[in-house]
Amino acid sequence: MITTDILQQLAKTHGTPLFVIDHEELLCNYEMFKKNLPRVQAYYAVKANPDPAIVKTLFNAGASFDVSSIAEFESVYENIKDLPEQEQHDWIWNNIIYANPIKAEETLQVLDKYQPLLTFDNSEEVVKMSQHAPNSRVVLRLRVSNAGAMVELSSKFGAAHEEALDLIFEAINAGLTVAGLSFHVGSQTTNFENYMQAINLAALIFKEVKARGYDQMNLLDIGGGFPAPYDESVKPFSELAKRINTELDRLISPDIKIIAEPGRFIAATAATAVSKIIGKAVRHGKLCYYIDDGVYHTFSGVIFDHCQYHFDAFKTGPTQICTVFGPTCDGLDVISMTEELPSNLERGDLLSSKNIGAYSAATSTYFNGFPPAKIIHVNR
Ligand SMILES: *Cc1c(COP(=O)(O)O)cnc(C)c1O
Numbered sequence: 108m109i110t111t112d113i114l115q116q117l118a119k120t121h122g123t124p125l126f127v128i129d130h131e132e133l134l135c136n137y138e139m140f141k142k143n144l145p146r147v148q149a150y151y152a153v154k155a156n157p158d159p160a161i162v163k164t165l166f167n168a169g170a171s172f173d174v175s176s177i178a179e180f181e182s183v184y185e186n187i188k189d190l191p192e193q194e195q196h197d198w199i200w201n202n203i204i205y206a207n208p209i210k211a212e213e214t215l216q217v218l219d220k221y222q223p224l225l226t227f228d229n230s231e232e233v234v235k236m237s238q239h240a241p242n243s244r245v246v247l248r249l250r251v252s253n254a255g256a257m258v259e260l261s262s263k264f265g266a267a268h269e270e271a272l273d274l275i276f277e278a279i280n281a282g283l284t285v286a287g288l289s290f291h292v293g294s295q296t297t298n299f300e301n302y303m304q305a306i307n308l309a310a311l312i313f314k315e316v317k318a319r320g321y322d323q324m325n326l327l328d329i330g331g332g333f334p335a336p337y338d339e340s341v342k343p344f345s346e347l348a349k350r351i352n353t354e355l356d357r358l359i360s361p362d363i364k365i366i367a368e369p370g371r372f373i374a375a376t377a378a379t380a381v382s383k384i385i386g387k388a389v390r391h392g393k394l395c396y397y398i399d400d401g402v403y404h405t406f407s408g409v410i411f412d413h414c415q416y417h418f419d420a421f422k423t424g425p426t427q428i429c430t431v432f433g434p435t436c437d438g439l440d441v442i443s444m445t446e447e448l449p450s451n452l453e454r455g456d457l458l459s460s461k462n463i464g465a466y467s468a469a470t471s472t473y474f475n476g477f478p479p480a481k482i483i484h485v486n487r
Contacts, residue, residue: 108132109485111421114381114459117483123383123457124400124480126468128156130164131486132377137168140333140369143348146355148366150204152331153179155370155465156378160484162186165373171202173331173368177217180205184221199223204328206289206368208232208248208264215239224326226289228266230277237281244286245278246328247271249312251305256293256332257413265290271312272319279321287326287363288312294371294412296332297340299347303354305329310358327359331368335375337414337462344372371465378464380405380416380480384456385434394429394450398458401433401440403474405460405467409442412466417446418458424449431458435475 109129117125140149150171153162159182162172166186174180183203187195203223210218210225212235218225219240227236228248236243250265266274271288278285288309292301309327316324329351334341355365382405386397400406408414418431429448433440448458471479 109379111419111459113485114379115421115457118381118383118457121481121483123381124398124405125381125483126405126463126480127379127381127483127485128158128161128464129377129379129485130160133161133164133373134168136373136376137165137170139344140367140372143345144351144367146352146365147329148364149373150202150366150368151373152206152368152370153182154469156374156467156469157182158468158482159185161374161377171204171366173204173206173370174223175205175207177214180218180221180223196222204246204366204368206248206328210235212239219243224286226328227278228264228274230274233274233278233281233283236278237283241282244284246287246289246326247275247278247285249288249290249305249308251290251292251308252301253291253293253296254301255296255298256301257295257297259293260291261293268308268312272315275316275321275324276319285321285324287324287328289328289330291330291368292332294332295334295337295414297334297342299342299350301332302329302347302351306351306354306358313359313363325362326364326366329365329367331370331372333367333369333372335371335462335465337375374464376462376464378467380460380463380467382458382460382480384452384454384458387452387454390430394427395432396429396448396452396458397432397434398442399434400480401435401442401477403433403435403437403440404471404477405463405480406433406442407470407472408463408466410439411470414466415443416460416463418443418448418460420449420452421457421459422449422452424451426450434477437475
């Protein structure tokens with residue numbers, strides 16, 4: 108648990124802006140995931156926060172990984188590179204899924220050597236994989252409802268139910284091993300029905316494939332989307348997990364390996380941003396604070412993740428609805444126009460934003476000459 112005192116001390120020592128990662132919280136989230144979904148092997152989605160120290164902490168805790176680029180693959184590989192070749196191969200086989208359905212030819216050529224699971228969702232990809240990564244085990248990504256998710260993915264990825272069988276047999280006929288099915292119900296999914304529908308669809312397709320005489324599908328990947336507790340409206344994870352477990356036990360045979368790709372759920376609550384007020388103005392009658400971190404940096408989730416972060420001030424006073432701006436010269440650099448903050452904050456005062464571990468530092472830039480916030484690891 109990172110207290111206000113610790114944050115203040117860190118800001119004093121390192122300056123601001125800071126991005127403070129709590130490794131104890133990371134482990135706690137990973138353990139909570141495993142405990143609530145005992146049949147499910149957790150593959151951390153590196154995209155949510157690719158910091159190498161996060162990957163290492165989770166690797167040491169026994170996690171598996173979902174990667175979607177060669178760089179992400181390498182950040183995981185880094186942890187096994189000293190193992191003998193056969194052990195590396197076995198570990199990758201059991202613990203990495205390359206879950207980007209669209210892969211460049213060059214990417215496939217690199218991956219072919221290591222043989223992680225690969226996802227796909229269209230014919231073109233079958234041709235590409237069979238030419239450039241012919242030894243692959245592949246997983247068909249299904250299109251499922253993303254209704255009610257904060258970030259929707261179904262318009263970009265996933266094969267429709269009607270196409271699924273044809274694609275599976277196209278891949279088999281092209282010499283690939285079809286290991287199973289995957290889906291993603293949309294990130295920060297608070298509509299639990301999405302999972303139920305998706306598991307039902309997968310069960311139906313497993314049955315259809317078996318009926319057509321192929322019996323090598325033994326993996327179900329239930330994706331990411333598990334919601335982080337950003338506010339009280341998010342129902343407890345245990346409730347979602349209970350419903351998923353019931354549906355898995357009812358519909359998915361015990362000899363099928365079940366995996367998931369939680370990103371946000373593991374990373375979101377594990378980081379806190381600390382920023383400093385660098386300017387203060389009243390514009391159109393509204394109090395505006397300018398801080399040293401913004402939407403091109405730690406708060407990039409405001410733009411890319413449809414996420415709204417809140418601030419805690421380190422001192423109290425009468426509050427009002429304020430605007431909080433980032434430090435760059437761009438008018439887009441607005442973190443919030445409706446943040447309730449004390450009106451007596453001054454230049455040099457600190458603000459913190461919790462639950463900012465996912466899709467934040469991951470998409471930070473150097474725009475306008477402002478570097479990303481300094482990353483601090485605690486409880487490592
Ligand atoms: C982004 C992504 C994830 C992680 O999703 P979360 O909502 O952060 O859990 C998992 N799998 C795939 C394929 C993704 O693209």
